[in-house]
Amino acid sequence: MAVTRFFHPRLMDALQGYDRQRLAGDIGAGLTVGVVALPLAMAFAIASGLNPEAGLFTAIIAGFLISALGGSRVQIGGPAGAFIVIVYGIVERYGYANLVIATAMSGVMLFAFGFFRLGTLVRFIPIAVVIGFTNGIAVLIALSQVKDFLGLNTGPMPGSFFGILHTLGASLSSINLPATALALASLAVIVAWQFGLARLAPSKAWAAKLVLVPGAVVALVGATLVVGMAGLEVETIGSRFGGVPSALPGFALPDFSWETVRFLFIPATTLAMLGAIESLLCARVADGMIGDRHDPNQELMAQGIANLVTPFFGGMPATGTIARTVTNIKSGASSPVAGMVHALTLLLVVLVTAPLAKNIPLAAMAAILMFVAWNMGEWREFVHLRQYRLPYRATLLAVFLLTVVFDLTVAVEVGLVAACLTFIYRISSLSRCEQLSAQDYPPLADFGRDIAAHRLHGAIFFGAVKLIENLEDHLPARVLVLDFKNVLYIDSSGADTVLDLVRTCHKRGVRLIACGLAFQPQDILLRCGVTEALGPANLSPTLAQALELAVHDAQAA
Numbered sequence: 179m180a181v182t183r184f185f186h187p188r189l190m191d192a193l194q195g196y197d198r199q200r201l202a203g204d205i206g207a208g209l210t211v212g213v214v215a216l217p218l219a220m221a222f223a224i225a226s227g228l229n230p231e232a233g234l235f236t237a238i239i240a241g242f243l244i245s246a247l248g249g250s251r252v253q254i255g256g257p258a259g260a261f262i263v264i265v266y267g268i269v270e271r272y273g274y275a276n277l278v279i280a281t282a283m284s285g286v287m288l289f290a291f292g293f294f295r296l297g298t299l300v301r302f303i304p305i306a307v308v309i310g311f312t313n314g315i316a317v318l319i320a321l322s323q324v325k326d327f328l329g330l331n332t333g334p335m336p337g338s339f340f341g342i343l344h345t346l347g348a349s350l351s352s353i354n355l356p357a358t359a360l361a362l363a364s365l366a367v368i369v370a371w372q373f374g375l376a377r378l379a380p381s382k383a384w385a386a387k388l389v390l391v392p393g394a395v396v397a398l399v400g401a402t403l404v405v406g407m408a409g410l411e412v413e414t415i416g417s418r419f420g421g422v423p424s425a426l427p428g429f430a431l432p433d434f435s436w437e438t439v440r441f442l443f444i445p446a447t448t449l450a451m452l453g454a455i456e457s458l459l460c461a462r463v464a465d466g467m468i469g470d471r472h473d474p475n476q477e478l479m480a481q482g483i484a485n486l487v488t489p490f491f492g493g494m495p496a497t498g499t500i501a502r503t504v505t506n507i508k509s510g511a512s513s514p515v516a517g518m519v520h521a522l523t524l525l526l527v528v529l530v531t532a533p534l535a536k537n538i539p540l541a542a543m544a545a546i547l548m549f550v551a552w553n554m555g556e557w558r559e560f561v562h563l564r565q566y567r568l569p570y571r572a573t574l575l576a577v578f579l580l581t582v583v584f585d586l587t588v589a590v591e592v593g594l595v596a597a598c599l600t601f602i603y604r605i606s607s608l609s610r611c612e613q614l615s616a617q618d619y620p621p622l623a624d625f626g627r628d629i630a631a632h633r634l635h636g637a638i639f640f641g642a643v644k645l646i647e648n649l650e651d652h653l654p655a656r657v658l659v660l661d662f663k664n665v666l667y668i669d670s671s672g673a674d675t676v677l678d679l680v681r682t683c684h685k686r687g688v689r690l691i692a693c694g695l696a697f698q699p700q701d702i703l704l705r706c707g708v709t710e711a712l713g714p715a716n717l718s719p720t721l722a723q724a725l726e727l728a729v730h731d732a733q734a735a
Contacts, residue, residue, distance in 0.1 A: 186476060187247045192513035200512050207509035208519025211254055214392045214505050215241070215520060216527060218550070220415070220422075220535070221543045222257040223494060225322055226265035228274070230415055230535065231422050231528075232494045233257045238426070238524045240484035240496030245517025247483055249476030250461045252468060252511045254502040254520060255484060259550050260456050261449070261495045263318045264586055268445050270337040275432035276442055281489040283439065283446035288453055289482025297474025300454045306574040307593035308455065309556045314581025314589065316555035319547055321346075326544035327361045329354025329412060339583050357412040357541040360404065364397040364545035371396055372549075392505075394546045401542035402534075415543075416536025424532035426525070427492040448587045449485075453497040457481050460498035467507050501553070569600035602641040609636030611645040614661070619721075621729050628732045630654035631725065633661040638672035638699075646675040650682050657728040658683060661721045663694030673706035680711045689731055691716045693724035 215237050223233030237256035244255030268277045291297065318339070324346055325332050331352040332345050371393030378385035405412060415421065461472040477498075484496050506516055563571045573596045580589035614631040616623035622631060630653070638646065649658070668676070683690040692712060695703065703709050709717065718724035 185479065186473070187480065187514070188249055188251050188473065188476070189246055189514040192251055192515070196513065196515075201515065203510040204513055204516040205519050207506050207511035207516040209523050210390065210509040211502050211506045211511075211516065211520040212523025212527070213395055215254070215256055215502055215524060217392075217394045217398045217543070217546055218499075218502070219257050219524070220538075221547050221550070222259060222262060224415075224419075224540070224543060225259075225262045225319065225547055226257075226494060227269040228265070228494060229419050229422075231427075232492055234422065234524060234528055235426060235491055236488050236493035236496050238521050238528070239491055239493055240488045241524070242518055242521035243484040243487065244480050244496065244498070245514040245521070247476075247480035248514065248517075249473030249478075249480065250464055250498075251470055251472075251513055252464050252503060252507050252516065253457070253461050253472070253477070253498045254506050254517050255457070255481070255496050256499055256502065257494055258456055258497050258499050259319055259547070259554055260312070260315050260452055261497070262322065263315055263581075264445070264448055264452065265494055266322070267337045267585075272442065272445075276438060277494070278432050278489040279434060279438055280442045280446040280449060281493075281495045282486050283442060284449035284453060284495060285482045285484065285486030285489075287446065287450035287482070288485060289479050291450070291454055292475040292478030292480075292482060295475050297454075297458065297478050300458050300474070303455060303594070304573065304597040306570050307577050307590060307597055308459070309559050310574045310577025310593055311581045311586055311589050313555045313557070313559070314578045315586065316551040317582050319551040319554070323544040323547045323551075325349075326413070326540040327358065327548065329357025329361075329541060354412060356410045357539070360401055360410065360412060360539055361541040361545045361548075363404075364401050364542040365548055367397040367400060368393040368545065368549045390509075394549070397545060398538060398542050401539050401545075402537050405539045406537055410539075413540045414536060415538045415540065418540065421536035422528070422532045424529060426528070429490050430492070431490060444587060448590075449495050451590070452586070453481055453485065453495060454478055457498035460500045460503050463500055464503050464507060467504070501550070569596070569603075573597055573600065605637055605639070606641035609634075609638065609642035609645060611635070611649070614659075614721075619725060621725050625656075625729070625732050627654055628656040629659070629725075629728045630657075631659040631661065631721070631728070633664065633721075635664045637667040637669075638665055638676070639667065639669040640671035643672055643675040646672070646679055650679060653683065653686060653688050655688070656732050657689045657691065659691045659693065659721070659724045659728050661694050661724070662692060662696070662699050663721065665694075665696065665699050668699040668702045670702065670706060673702050673708055676703065677706060677708045677711055680708060684711075689716065689728075691718055691724045691727055693718040693721050 219233035219237040220230035223230050241254065241256045244253065265277060268280055321342055325335060330346065330349040332349040335345060336342055375385045375389040379389045405414065457477055458474050461477055465471055481497060488496060559574065573593055576596060577589045577593035580592055612633050614622065614633055619631065622629055632649065634645065636642065680690055690712060718727060
């Protein structure tokens with residue numbers, strides 16, 4: 179029973195009261211998403227430096243597992259554009275065998291995130307960091323497709339930003355005009371189909387029906403027919419990869435050693451973190467559309483299982499995918515069954531129509547990815563940057579530039595550090611110490627410098643300990659009263675600084691009275707020895723009682 183509560187896929191709840199009407203809706207949605215996923219899965223694999231079947235196998239195996247075991251009712255899993263840059267870099271630097279190991283390692287990490295109930299922590303990553311690396315990845319995806327979009331003869335592409343620019347610049351003379359024209363036409367069809375038909379759909383019945391067919395599929399089929407009928411000299415899946423297998427691969431385990439695990443730890447961590455962010459962001463988008471709430475820890479465990487299993491069957495990293503999930507919802511999905519049908523639809527396509535895939539032109543695939551990259555980026559955020567404060571702008575732009583020019587791992591690390599420093603500064607600026615005046619508290623009027631009372635606000639943590647340290651430079655002659663009523667939180671550094679103040683007061687013969695302690699500040703002061711150093715006589719529940727003690731002590735002196 180405990181295991182069931184701990185590992186509880188949403189499928190188990192969704193099947194309660196399941197009927198034929200919901201099944202029909204899920205089957206229709208699954209078939210639609212399967213058609214949408216077909217070109218995207220191959221395109222993501224090709225852009226990542228892999229064979230197209232790697233994307234298909236991932237969409238089938240990981241897509242089925244994520245839907246069957248996940249914590250969201252409608253999320254669709256599979257290969258994603260966000261992984262392209264990382265996967266390409268791992269393949270280029272370490273080879274495909276080590277990509278398999280890194281992906282499996284990321285699966286273990288993702289499962290551990292969910293197992294230890296860390297799903298909600300992913301939400302703590304600032305939006306500036308998320309937007310920065312998302313836009314950076316979108317730029318790199320578009321840049322990586324210039325070669326096939328223009329039909330350039332470059333040979334293997336480097337993984338670095340400046341290397342890509344140099345290689346493209348040196349190869350511009352080899353531009354293939356038929357491939358470029360085909361790519362431009364495919365991109366125009368996708369844009370017109372997605373946006374033009376969407377505007378006509380509310381008023382035209384025929385447009386409402388056609389808009390259900392993905393523009394990427396229309397462009398892909400049209401480009402393939404044009405190449406076959408006109409005999410254009412352009413590169414295809416068949417000419418570069420030899421086609422797509424018409425069967426799923428068997429289980430294959432690469433050579434494994436602990437030394438390999440050591441140098442793949444950072445790439446695997448990057449895959450795990452990005453997979454967690456993408457899947458949970460996607461699940462939150464889905465929740466908003468269907469009025470539901472996903473289980474983030476169950477979702478991470480499902481993502482972990484999928485990424486642990488899929489690479490050993492010829493796949494690549496997988497995560498939740500926003501475009502396919504939104505398509506799933508709009509197509510009428512109500513349960514994880516739709517995602518499972520989407521995976522089975524792709525399996526049927528691979529088994530039946532795989533030989534036809536060899537005729538698909540790579541220029542059309544590049545056009546699809548160009549469109550994906552454009553939709554993936556939050557470009558309006560650059561226009562709205564002036565509305566935000568300097569730290570937000572600096573963080574977003576730094577993560578964006580570091581992602582494009584250097585490395586996604588470095589970008590996220592720098593972005594998180596910058597965001598943490600900004601947060602610490604802002605919280606410390608909200609903490610303050612105000613001296614209570616005799617006008618507000620008449621008992622203080624007759625004692626001048628003998629008694630001083632201060633009220634603390636905010637959080638007394640390592641970034642705000644200066645407030646306490648400053649009190650040591652302005653101690654009264656006899657009694658210091660500190661009101662902690664408005665203090666929400668004290669950390670160990672803050673407690674240690676208060677303890678230093680207590681000791682300083684003892685040395686100078688000044689009585690320190692603390693009052694208004696809430697549960698957390700009182701608990702940390704007790705555990706750090708501050709309460710013992712103060713003594714029970716110097717702890718008061720209210721400021722009024724503390725001032726009475728101070729006045730009595732000053733009069734007695």
